Amino acid sequence: MIESVSASIMAPTGPRRLSLGWESAHRPSPSGRVAFVSDLSPRPRLVMPLAEHVAGYGRLPSGLTMRMALDTLRASNLTGRGGAGFPFWKKLQAVATAESRKSPVVIANGSESEPLSKKDTLLLKNNPHLVLDGISMIAGLLGAKSAYLYVKDREAHTAVNAAMRERRERGISELRVTVVEAPAGYVSGQETAVVRRIAKGPALPQFSLDRISTSGVRGAPTLLSNVETFAQVAIVLRFGADWYQQGGQGSDRGTRLLTLVGAVGRPGVYELLPGATLAELLREADAGDPRAVLVGGYFGRWVDLGTPNSTNFPMDDQTLAERKLSFGAGIFGVVGHDTCPVVEAAAITEYLAGQSAGQCGPCMHGLPEISTAMARIALSSDVERGMHDLRAVIPLVEHRGGCQHPDGVIQLVRSTVGAFAEEVKLHRSGRCTARGSHTSVLLPPGATVAAGAVVR
Amino acid sequence: MRLVIDPTRCHGHGTCAQLLDEYIRLDKWHYPIVGKQKVSAGHADLLMRAAQLCPELAISIVDD
Numbered sequence A: 001m002i003e004s005v006s007a008s009i010m011a012p013t014g015p016r017r018l019s020l021g022w023e024s025a026h027r028p029s030p031s032g033r034v035a036f037v038s039d040l041s042p043r044p045r046l047v048m049p050l051a052e053h054v055a056g057y058g059r060l061p062s063g064l065t066m067r068m069a070l071d072t073l074r075a076s077n078l079t080g081r082g083g084a085g086f087p088f089w090k091k092l093q094a095v096a097t098a099e100s101r102k103s104p105v106v107i108a109n110g111s112e113s114e115p116l117s118k119k120d121t122l123l124l125k126n127n128p129h130l131v132l133d134g135i136s137m138i139a140g141l142l143g144a145k146s147a148y149l150y151v152k153d154r155e156a157h158t159a160v161n162a163a164m165r166e167r168r169e170r171g172i173s174e175l176r177v178t179v180v181e182a183p184a185g186y187v188s189g190q191e192t193a194v195v196r197r198i199a200k201g202p203a204l205p206q207f208s209l210d211r212i213s214t215s216g217v218r219g220a221p222t223l224l225s226n227v228e229t230f231a232q233v234a235i236v237l238r239f240g241a242d243w244y245q246q247g248g249q250g251s252d253r254g255t256r257l258l259t260l261v262g263a264v265g266r267p268g269v270y271e272l273l274p275g276a277t278l279a280e281l282l283r284e285a286d287a288g289d290p291r292a293v294l295v296g297g298y299f300g301r302w303v304d305l306g307t308p309n310s311t312n313f314p315m316d317d318q319t320l321a322e323r324k325l326s327f328g329a330g331i332f333g334v335v336g337h338d339t340c341p342v343v344e345a346a347a348i349t350e351y352l353a354g355q356s357a358g359q360c361g362p363c364m365h366g367l368p369e370i371s372t373a374m375a376r377i378a379l380s381s382d383v384e385r386g387m388h389d390l391r392a393v394i395p396l397v398e399h400r401g402g403c404q405h406p407d408g409v410i411q412l413v414r415s416t417v418g419a420f421a422e423e424v425k426l427h428r429s430g431r432c433t434a435r436g437s438h439t440s441v442l443l444p445p446g447a448t449v450a451a452g453a454v455v456r
Numbered sequence B: 001m002r003l004v005i006d007p008t009r010c011h012g013h014g015t016c017a018q019l020l021d022e023y024i025r026l027d028k029w030h031y032p033i034v035g036k037q038k039v040s041a042g043h044a045d046l047l048m049r050a051a052q053l054c055p056e057l058a059i060s061i062v063d064d
């Protein structure tokens, strides 16, 4: 670990952004709470050198005990950035107290399987040292004998390797991180699929009566978190919970990275500072007058911007939950008035049905049926039957998969027919409010779906 | 006692539902839906047999 002088966690000043060093593109909004970090296809930038990284964030704390770390992480309210939003300290505590003869395993999940997401790859490419700091600290606290970084993107892989070489050359003694390539596919980032892949198996979800915190990679207690979560850990454990929380509102006061895509003037990766509202984010992204936002990614929920007060709220965990929303995988998908959100959701549903690992009956048979029902509704071909089929099939699929994949799809479908009930009604009479032709803005690039008769 | 079926292994052969028709019904794709009630002690042998006879070894017995 980087040698240090201080044994306690307190640092009243310093940067807390994750995008430090990507400054060429960094531009805070007028409110100062929304920072545009990068566009979606950034020119290759140099990885922040270690010396600069240490100059920017300071050294890692030494003499940190598990008790101190747990208290600090708990007070910070840091939640996971990979989708489920689970409190990080609880996960750490579960692994730390797991009864096992095997030493714990630490995994940073950088597979970023949401096709529209770019934040994890950009973090790894620009600021790999922050992620490695987080892994190093957590592995050290747990006394782990192995640590892995699971990545899909080739350039991110190269950046991480370069950063690790630099750390070794600088004589930093820390557990060596093994980089494992994540295969393509939406479910390859699911936690049990990751655990299987790390143990040299296929990247397919696995059913178990045990949690991975007690029995994960080859039966060892396993801590698996998203790469942004590890970067946040590196900040919280450096600067302390008070500092992390200062100046915000609500329950979650650190920054967050997100990917903003769709019908906006400036799509890209953004960093939200505490208190940032959806309105500020949309303004900063030159969204104009959009119709709706899909919050959280493909397993997310819609915000219909036609309803009053739909954007003036701070985007912290608690406020989002009060609005039945969640940050999810950190993707905000914006659709304009020339696009029908129901058609968008039908296309996404079809894509996700095709991503089933095909292991579980209800997922493998049920998702295509849900997708067909959504297509009937979206294309106004037989809305009545589509709605009837959704009601019949969803209970046969929900909570019956080996992983959360089908439940995520159901969440999207429910949110769509709930938020856009008026639109569905219009479809019943063969109409659709979409002004222009249906051009999907939220499908992954290159994806073809049968609803492609209208969605291209 | 409860029975838990690993959905990633189960291929919907339905043997379990035949043996344990009080606890398991099959959905329209012939995959088992396990009821919420616990398996009574009197049915322990039946449960054990179902677990042994499952061609995919997808059935676990959980004591709670």
Ligand SMILES: Cc1cc2nc3c(=O)[nH]c(=O)nc-3n(C[C@H](O)[C@H](O)[C@H](O)COP(=O)(O)O)c2cc1C
Binding pocket: A079, A080, A081, A082, A083, A084, A085, A086, A109, A110, A111, A112, A113, A114, A186, A187, A188, A189, A190, A191, A192, A224, A225, A226, A227, A229, A403, A404, A405, A408
């Ligand atoms: C189908 C599916 C795909 C997933 N893909 C990813 C992924 O690409 N990256 C990721 O960090 N988490 C992914 N997750 C969530 C992981 O299972 C896990 O909850 C997460 O990595 C834990 O990290 P966190 O606690 O930091 O959020 C996926 C979950 C599901 C159900």
Ligand code: SF4
Binding pocket: A187, A204, A205, A206, A355, A356, A357, A358, A359, A360, A363, A364, A400, A401, A402, A403, A404, A405, A406, B007, B008
């Ligand atoms: S629920 Fe679907 S995606 Fe998940 S393990 Fe089963 S078949 Fe695979």
Ligand code: SF4
Binding pocket: B005, B009, B010, B011, B012, B013, B014, B015, B016, B017, B030, B031, B032, B053, B054, B055, B056, B057, B058, B059
């Ligand atoms: S016997 Fe096994 S494979 Fe067949 S339906 Fe029951 S659990 Fe599934």
